[in-house]
Amino acid sequence: MTTYVYPFSAGSMEQKDLLGGKGANLAEMTRMGLPVPPGFTITTEACRYFMHHGDIPAGLTEQIRLQLIGVEEAIGRRFGDPHEPLLVSVRSGAARSMPGMMETVLNVGLNDETVHGLAAMAGGDERFAMDSYRRLLQMFGRTVQDIDADLFEEVLDRQKAERGVATDVELSAADMARVVEEFKAIIRRETGEDFPQDPHEQLHRSMLAVFRSWNAPRAIVFRNAERISHESGTAVNIGAMVFGNLDEDSATGVGFTRDPATGAPGIYGDFLVRAQGEDVVAGIRNTRSLPELEQVMPEVYAQLSGIMEQLEEHYRDLCDIEFTVESGTLWMLQTRVGKRTAAAAFRIAATLVEEGTISAEEALTRVSGAELTRLMFPHFAPDPGRRAIARGMNASPGAAVGPLAFTNEEAEAAQRDGTPAILVRRETNPDDLAGMIAAAGVLTARGGRTSHAAVVARGLGRTCVVGVEALEVDEADGVIRLNGEIAARRGDEISIDGTTGEVFLGAQPVEPSDVARYLSGEVTVEQAAAGEAGELVQAVHLLMGVADRVRRLRVRANADTPEDAARARDMGAEGIGLARTEHMFLGDRRPLVEALILAATPGERQVALDALLPLQRRDFLALMQEMGERPVTIRLLDPPLHEFLPDITELSVRIARAEEHEGATEHDLRLLDAVRRLHEQNPMLGLRGVRLGLSIPGLYGMQVRAILEAEALALADGGAPRVEIMIPLVSSVRELREIKQELLAVRDDVRRESGQDLTTTIGTMIELPRAALRADEIAQEAEFFSFGTNDLTQTTWGFSRDDVEAGFFFTYRDRGILLISPFESLDQFGVGELVRIGTERGRSTRPGLKVGVCGEHGGDPASIHFFHWAGLDYVSCSPFRVPVARLEAGRAALLEEEFTPQH
Numbered sequence: 001m002t003t004y005v006y007p008f009s010a011g012s013m014e015q016k017d018l019l020g021g022k023g024a025n026l027a028e029m030t031r032m033g034l035p036v037p038p039g040f041t042i043t044t045e046a047c048r049y050f051m052h053h054g055d056i057p058a059g060l061t062e063q064i065r066l067q068l069i070g071v072e073e074a075i076g077r078r079f080g081d082p083h084e085p086l087l088v089s090v091r092s093g094a095a096r097s098m099p100g101m102m103e104t105v106l107n108v109g110l111n112d113e114t115v116h117g118l119a120a121m122a123g124g125d126e127r128f129a130m131d132s133y134r135r136l137l138q139m140f141g142r143t144v145q146d147i148d149a150d151l152f153e154e155v156l157d158r159q160k161a162e163r164g165v166a167t168d169v170e171l172s173a174a175d176m177a178r179v180v181e182e183f184k185a186i187i188r189r190e191t192g193e194d195f196p197q198d199p200h201e202q203l204h205r206s207m208l209a210v211f212r213s214w215n216a217p218r219a220i221v222f223r224n225a226e227r228i229s230h231e232s233g234t235a236v237n238i239g240a241m242v243f244g245n246l247d248e249d250s251a252t253g254v255g256f257t258r259d260p261a262t263g264a265p266g267i268y269g270d271f272l273v274r275a276q277g278e279d280v281v282a283g284i285r286n287t288r289s290l291p292e293l294e295q296v297m298p299e300v301y302a303q304l305s306g307i308m309e310q311l312e313e314h315y316r317d318l319c320d321i322e323f324t325v326e327s328g329t330l331w332m333l334q335t336r337v338g339k340r341t342a343a344a345a346f347r348i349a350a351t352l353v354e355e356g357t358i359s360a361e362e363a364l365t366r367v368s369g370a371e372l373t374r375l376m377f378p379h380f381a382p383d384p385g386r387r388a389i390a391r392g393m394n395a396s397p398g399a400a401v402g403p404l405a406f407t408n409e410e411a412e413a414a415q416r417d418g419t420p421a422i423l424v425r426r427e428t429n430p431d432d433l434a435g436m437i438a439a440a441g442v443l444t445a446r447g448g449r450t451s452h453a454a455v456v457a458r459g460l461g462r463t464c465v466v467g468v469e470a471l472e473v474d475e476a477d478g479v480i481r482l483n484g485e486i487a488a489r490r491g492d493e494i495s496i497d498g499t500t501g502e503v504f505l506g507a508q509p510v511e512p513s514d515v516a517r518y519l520s521g522e523v524t525v526e527q528a529a530a531g532e533a534g535e536l537v538q539a540v541h542l543l544m545g546v547a548d549r550v551r552r553l554r555v556r557a558n559a560d561t562p563e564d565a566a567r568a569r570d571m572g573a574e575g576i577g578l579a580r581t582e583h584m585f586l587g588d589r590r591p592l593v594e595a596l597i598l599a600a601t602p603g604e605r606q607v608a609l610d611a612l613l614p615l616q617r618r619d620f621l622a623l624m625q626e627m628g629e630r631p632v633t634i635r636l637l638d639p640p641l642h643e644f645l646p647d648i649t650e651l652s653v654r655i656a657r658a659e660e661h662e663g664a665t666e667h668d669l670r671l672l673d674a675v676r677r678l679h680e681q682n683p684m685l686g687l688r689g690v691r692l693g694l695s696i697p698g699l700y701g702m703q704v705r706a707i708l709e710a711e712a713l714a715l716a717d718g719g720a721p722r723v724e725i726m727i728p729l730v731s732s733v734r735e736l737r738e739i740k741q742e743l744l745a746v747r748d749d750v751r752r753e754s755g756q757d758l759t760t761t762i763g764t765m766i767e768l769p770r771a772a773l774r775a776d777e778i779a780q781e782a783e784f785f786s787f788g789t790n791d792l793t794q795t796t797w798g799f800s801r802d803d804v805e806a807g808f809f810f811t812y813r814d815r816g817i818l819l820i821s822p823f824e825s826l827d828q829f830g831v832g833e834l835v836r837i838g839t840e841r842g843r844s845t846r847p848g849l850k851v852g853v854c855g856e857h858g859g860d861p862a863s864i865h866f867f868h869w870a871g872l873d874y875v876s877c878s879p880f881r882v883p884v885a886r887l888e889a890g891r892a893a894l895l896e897e898e899f900t901p902q903h
């Protein structure tokens, strides 16, 4: 029979997939001999069974009962015992952390009888027992029975108002007993049933609520944003309750073994005396900083800091923890390798290398391209005159500017308008996730650096400032007030600095990051080291060095102009993987292209081509000179010709208007004729790529002549250009054979005319499924391959690359059919399979065939790992993404053994 339940004493941190992150780490801490309340984990497998069958697997209930007996024995109390009841917590815990996304029910096991037993155990503290009971009713009502949380809050608020007190702590035992009765009445009224008195029923239903919360809308939104599979399910952890709200010697808190915002060493966190865990993270009460615990409970603090040190040593990384102190006894409720900002990730990785804890290679695996991207974001330009209107805590770095938004809907609307907002909330909760994703930054009035807003914003890479206590958020009136005065209204622009915690009115000017300036070669590492972000730049420098040393993939850039080429080179590009020549046909050259398209005779066509030739030669020479000895891949003209002609409607209107007056020009009439002639229902599947080369005599010949003459000039000038000519949109070897005849003849001519020994190679793009499947034949003619994964994705899925991301993609994503657009991150199973097949077949004909990729995926971290795995030689991406590609290519080499293609 399948085991669905494991005691904490039986697992380890390796079992995250089965036990979830929280369960695996609780087991690990138990193994380490740390004080963890006894408990057990119901596996993710049980959750998956429940999701598929709508019911729990046979035997689960019995296994839970058995493990519960184990907990009873370990703690010496029985579940449901009226005198000394065992109470348990029921917490979710997926394989990958989803903070605050799923449900938790605490104090399970309390009922009208056991509540008095609990009071007796707490030395007759009826208030404490009633408070615990009302928390259970509240959490059970909300999560298990789906009752509006506000109904409970209103009762509490009313009770406080009647008593004239500000906080829950000031309510008496009798007040709490009244709250309990009112909560029970709410449950009865809203559900038609009494709150279940049977502890086993409470436990069972709480577990089901956790299972169900896996598919709550906010959890789905979160998984989409984090690219977590919807299939894996959550584990459920059942642990003996310990109470941080028992007495003045009790407390609860969260902590980090280093500063998760900057990576600086030293214990870091928040705690509250006489409180339960959710009080700290909810940001409802203002917390105290963890080092202050030393004054309040010196012995506990010494033990806790020792454990934190032990955890960091054991996990060899920054850990975060949750703990509770019950009457002076410390209990560890959770640990995991902690989330951190991008800056902290780099600094901690580099520090751990310096401290000798991990190798430089391992340090590289601890950071990511996504984090590097974040570090390359700009920050506010220094301005001594600028005055912050308020200051809070710097929860997630960066500079964010945008219109003020109060709700998810407003933030999403602003994003659609192309001006992402600053989402301002009193405090955030998981329902605000959609707004946080859509926003440029998040600002809250309450909460600390470990509050929901802070944790989630860091995870999303959103700039975030929390705990601006002077701030009053009035969503109803659409204003924020500072000390009673209106400071800004809905839609007004504000700026927040997640690095300093400052808030400014208006759109403040931003400037580039030091990391970006270093990575683009604008400043040297030595110059940057003297600056404010010196340690960070040094950490980046160290890890980029490791990446460049270990990576097998080369990194090139897509660049069409000498300026782009220079930028790419400064960013570390080792060549140009794609120069799109169509961009050289726009602007003031458009009339020349029009003349080419309108040419009625071979003579007219030749005149047009002759006019374009010297211009193209100049373009190519400039690119070659910029790149020196690095390879430059130039692609012959690709897009449908009508893209160079006016829009048919505009042209028709112009002609109609002209005809009312002096009559249309001959030129316009010929243009209209051409536009009509070239019109296609599906231009992306039409006359483009090699089909143009084969249909318009002399076009590709002119381009190739320009390339080769430029190469000859560069050679004559003492250069050593490495030029690669690339044919787009090939599907059959015959196309390539045909066009190559023309090109080779030109090459012979230019060789003879210039007397230079041209080394140009001729290769092809592989961007149609047929080309990938027939790659063995195609490699007979092609000297290299470059996968055009943009078109390959378009033609493999049958999705229009220009439309899908604004269209039904969102429906697909919401329904879980696609987690991410296949145009953003390679579809490894489908399109990736064609890349793999194409490479393998190409090399079966031509061993050692050079294979690269030049679609957008060349700069996407997950895709880069796939290309490494598939054995490609290089990726080519936009210049700004080159550093990220270098870093990820290094990580791909180090992590190759763990790689398998992903959905």
Ligand code: PEP
Residues within 6 Å of the ligand: 578, 580, 638, 767, 787, 788, 789, 790, 791, 792, 854, 855, 856
């Ligand atoms: C591609 O299709 O992936 C490609 C690089 O070419 P383009 O985007 O210019 O069609």
Ligand code: MG
Residues within 6 Å of the ligand: 728, 767, 788, 790, 791
């Ligand atoms: Mg293409």
